[in-house]
Amino acid sequence: MIRELVNMLSKYKIWIVTIGILNIMFGVFLWLMDVKGFIYIFPTTITGSIILYGFVGFRVYNIDKRKKQELINFIENPEIKQEELCLSFFSSEVKNTIHAIGEKLREKDDLIKQQDLNLKEYEEYIEKWAHEIKTPLSLMTFVLDNRKEEISLSTYKRLEYARTKMQEDIERMLYYARVKAEHLDYLFSNILLDEICEDLLDEYKILIDEQKISINNNVKNIQVFSDKKGLLFILRQILSNSIKYKDIDKQRSFISISTKVHEESKDIILTIRDNGIGIKSYDVPFLFDKGFTGDAGQQRKQSTGMGLYLAKQVADNLNIKMVVSEEYKDGFEISLLFPIIEEYYN
Known part of the structure; x- marks a missing residue:
């Protein structure tokens, strides 16, 4: 004052x-x-x-x-009624200017409302399409699971790879619409990390075998409280990147998954590490930015930069902290820090 x-x-x-x-x-x-x-x-x-x-x-x-x-x-709120109330406080020479500003603001508001409507319709169409495409994808999965013996091994692997990629892309589209929604419908429950990681590795087994990647699974029987679908989505983005960005110049490629409980903070930590092409240290601060692909050679040229961005958005909603190691130089390492549920430690 x-x-x-x-x-x-x-x-x-x-x-x-x-x-x-x-x-x-x-x-x-x-x-x-x-x-x-x-x-x-x-x-x-x-x-x-x-x-x-x-x-x-x-x-x-x-x-x-x-x-x-x-x-x-x-x-x-540049409506006519509000404009008239505003004009009553100003002199006549200013009123014309305020009226002109009001007309421009109302035009902008109408344009924004129309764009919002178009965007909403577009998002609804994309979400509907993503759900509808699941029908032929389910049929493809059924054929691959039940007619495997009728398909050559090389063809089967290619179809399985295409199916997995399609599932990843559709899931990203759905989660992109989901994280932007006003209301989130996460369902929290108790989840065993060893079980969810086993499901994840089984899902990617064919791709892992095809890429000749060794898996070091050291996930312990630790329980966390989270949304299973959301957590699986985060883990899929990380594992998919580890497979996609393996270093072809190395004789042995591996992906290591492990868990531990921090001695001081008691945080439950799930770490995924690989010996792939990794990421430059100067790219780390921007890794979770929308559309960021980084400077890591030819393999990232086809990347959309959406996977880890969406994973970070979902992790934030689930109160999971994602930390990328800058000390690990032989590939890429990322850790998920889960919030503590006191009842597990009383």
Whole structure:
């Protein structure tokens, strides 16, 4: 409030200075004409002036404050009714400008509403398409699972690879729409990390075998409280990257999955490490940015940069902290830190 009063005094300083000079001139003339009258009249005049100016200043301050508030309300909601209320506080020469601004703001609002509607329709279409594509994908899965003996091994592996990639892409699309939604429908429950990691590795077994990657599974029977689908989505993005970005120049490729409980914080930590092409240290701060692919050679040229971005969004919603190791230089290492549920440690 003090700052606003100072700003108001600065705004009307020309009038304050003028009135002050007039009072001084009046005092000088009064003193020259009648010294005795000056002693009695001038202090009374100054006191009355201060009271009058204070009242006027307070009134002007309130009017300026109301003007400012009505102008803000008009900018936030430029409807005709709000514009008319705002115009009532301003002089006629300003009214035309405010009216022109109101028309432009209403045009912008209409355009934004139309774009929001188009975007919503587009998102609904994409989500509907992603669900519909699951039908032929399920049929493809059925054929691969039940007619495996009728398909050559090389063809089977290629189809399985295509199916897995399609599932990943569809799942990313659905989660992209999901993390942007106003209401999240996560279902939290107790999850055993060893079981969910076994399911994950079974899902990617054909790709892992095809890429000749060794798996070191050291996940312990530790329970966490989270959303199973969301956690699986996060783990899929990480494991998929470890497979995709293996170092073809190395004779032995591996992916290691392990768990531990931090001694001090008691955080449950799930770590996935590989000896692939890794990521440059200067790229680490941007790894979870939308669309970021990094500077890691030819293999990242086809990357969309959406996998880890979406994984981080889901992890944040599940209160899981994702930490990328900058010390590990022989590939890539990322850890998931799960929040502590006290009842497990009482």
